[in-house]
Amino acid sequence: MGDFHSLGLSDWLVKQCKQLGIDKPTPVQENCVPAILEGRDCLGCAKTGSGKTAAFVLPVLQKLSEDPYGIFCLVLTPTRSLAYQIAEQFRVLGKPLGLKDCIVVGGMDMVTQALELSKQPHVVVATPGRLADHVRSSNTFSMRKIKFLILDEADRLLEQGCTDFTKDLEEILGTLPAKRQTLLFSATLTDTLQELKSIAMNKPFFWESTSETRTVEELDQRYILTPEKVKDAYLVHLIQTFTDKHDDWSIIIFTNTCKNCQILTMMLREFNFPTISLHSMMKQRQRFANLAKFKASVYKILIATDVAARGLDIPTVQVVINHNTPGLPKIYIHRVGRTARAGRNGVSITLVTQYDIHLVHSIEEQTKTKLTEYPVEEKEVHKILTQVNVTRRECEIRLESTDFDEKKEINKRKQLILEGKASPVFLFLIKMPQKHVKQHIYLSGSSIHLCFQLGLHCHG
Numbered sequence: 001m002g003d004f005h006s007l008g009l010s011d012w013l014v015k016q017c018k019q020l021g022i023d024k025p026t027p028v029q030e031n032c033v034p035a036i037l038e039g040r041d042c043l044g045c046a047k048t049g050s051g052k053t054a055a056f057v058l059p060v061l062q063k064l065s066e067d068p069y070g071i072f073c074l075v076l077t078p079t080r081s082l083a084y085q086i087a088e089q090f091r092v093l094g095k096p097l098g099l100k101d102c103i104v105v106g107g108m109d110m111v112t113q114a115l116e117l118s119k120q121p122h123v124v125v126a127t128p129g130r131l132a133d134h135v136r137s138s139n140t141f142s143m144r145k146i147k148f149l150i151l152d153e154a155d156r157l158l159e160q161g162c163t164d165f166t167k168d169l170e171e172i173l174g175t176l177p178a179k180r181q182t183l184l185f186s187a188t189l190t191d192t193l194q195e196l197k198s199i200a201m202n203k204p205f206f207w208e209s210t211s212e213t214r215t216v217e218e219l220d221q222r223y224i225l226t227p228e229k230v231k232d233a234y235l236v237h238l239i240q241t242f243t244d245k246h247d248d249w250s251i252i253i254f255t256n257t258c259k260n261c262q263i264l265t266m267m268l269r270e271f272n273f274p275t276i277s278l279h280s281m282m283k284q285r286q287r288f289a290n291l292a293k294f295k296a297s298v299y300k301i302l303i304a305t306d307v308a309a310r311g312l313d314i315p316t317v318q319v320v321i322n323h324n325t326p327g328l329p330k331i332y333i334h335r336v337g338r339t340a341r342a343g344r345n346g347v348s349i350t351l352v353t354q355y356d357i358h359l360v361h362s363i364e365e366q367t368k369t370k371l372t373e374y375p376v377e378e379k380e381v382h383k384i385l386t387q388v389n390v391t392r393r394e395c396e397i398r399l400e401s402t403d404f405d406e407k408k409e410i411n412k413r414k415q416l417i418l419e420g421k422a423s424p425v426f427l428f429l430i431k432m433p434q435k436h437v438k439q440h441i442y443l444s445g446s447s448i449h450l451c452f453q454l455g456l457h458c459h460g
């Protein structure tokens with residue numbers, strides 16, 4: 001393996017890498033950096049935690065230093081926290097350049113962002129929805145001269161999942177010059193490869209790690225077979241044993257819904273575990289604050305939905321627990337990839353019910369790895385079973401007495417509006433005094449819909 005000089009990077013960049021403890025290029029960097037410096041489009045598919053971010057940040061900074069102007073590079077990424085993380089890498093590695101960056105994500109003030117965009121930053125890191133909003137509503141910035149378009153977690157950006165980015169992407173792509181370099185990176189590219197190839201203009205350089213397995217060797221992948229009703233007791237037991245043995249470990253627990261995330265957080269706190277949550281029903285500032293506290297190890301346990309499954313780079317995370325078995329192997333790959341990063345060791349434990357066994361089989365098939373059983377003293381789990389289940393029930397009741405479900409309903413409506421499926425001028429919410437009845441006045445264009453909502457059911 002060569003060094004960063006031999007890839008064609010300048011002294012100042014090599015020095016910056018050294019300062020970050022990055023001495024030798026990883027295979028994805030070794031292969032993609034020279035191709036990008038040559039001016040080629042690039043598709044890079046490498047395992048989680050293998051340094052894909054620097055594989056695009058370094059050549060972009062090199063080119064930027066040769067001809068600095070704004071806006072030089074646009075990076076698109078599916079989640080807000082990832083946008084901040086990528087911008088941070090640009091900022092740190094590009095410090096000697098006096099790099100100006102701008103982060104454009106939802107949940108933050110649009111006017112401030114518009115102002116920053118108008119100052120022509122060198123690099124814009126954005127989530128597609130919010131950037132498309134700016135493209136539609138503002139003419140104070142131009143991306144007509146960008147040299148680089150980067151899609152990080154490219155397969156997620158291009159797939160048509162619950163958050164469908166394709167419309168926003170089309171809008172953004174329409175404002176970019178045809179002559180540019182397009183770089184696409186992910187740990188799971190193959191599904192959408194054809195689509196990705198058609199987005200890249202030049203004949204792209206394609207690099208995929210040759211390893212047989214899709215997950216890293218340093219990751220010890222385990223499962224626990226458990227009936228649904230005993231899951232939480234296993235979870236509490238696992239955390240107890242990990243925290244008894246290790247002071248400096250952080251744990252990420254993935255679960256399937258925002259509500260479950262909230263309930264598990266409340267429940268683990270009842271057991272005095274320093275727990276914090278991250279999900280899409282939280283305000284953006286709260287999400288950042290929680291993530292920062294977790295990164296700083298103020299809280300050792302993060303309970304998250306898949307909003308945190310991709311890209312997050314937190315070196316202290318030693319354990320990933322899947323409270324539910326992911327339905328798609330690629331979600332599994334990204335989730336467990338939050339540990340065992342950059343050559344470190346890590347453990348993942350997936351709680352599997354009898355209904356999920358087929359999911360484990362398809363995960364094993366895709367990752368080309370066999371999950372092994374995690375040994376647990378069942379007697380210990382049974383000792384805490386009743387206490388755990390009662391605590392969970394209490395937390396559920398406590399959550400029901402808050403406006404959590406109502407917020408969910410409002411978020412759903414906002415999403416519909418954003419997707420253009422409803423186009424209200426305003427959305428008013430009036431709370432009725434009765435315990436379970438809420439009245440929503442909902443102005444859609446010129447017509448007013450009065451929705452009475454009973455619990456979760458909306459009759460409008």
Ligand SMILES: Nc1ncnc2c1ncn2[C@@H]1O[C@H](COP(=O)(O)OP(=O)(O)OP(=O)(O)O)[C@@H](O)[C@H]1O
Pocket residue numbers: 021022023024025026029046047048049050051052053054186187310311312313337338341342
């Ligand atoms: N050449 C290197 N040597 C050592 N560490 C590195 C090197 N390049 C990057 N790193 C570090 O490795 C960690 C993981 O890098 P990065 O977040 O870019 O991974 P990734 O491949 O994008 O993972 P994911 O697919 O999960 O997003 C980071 O902390 C980064 O600073």
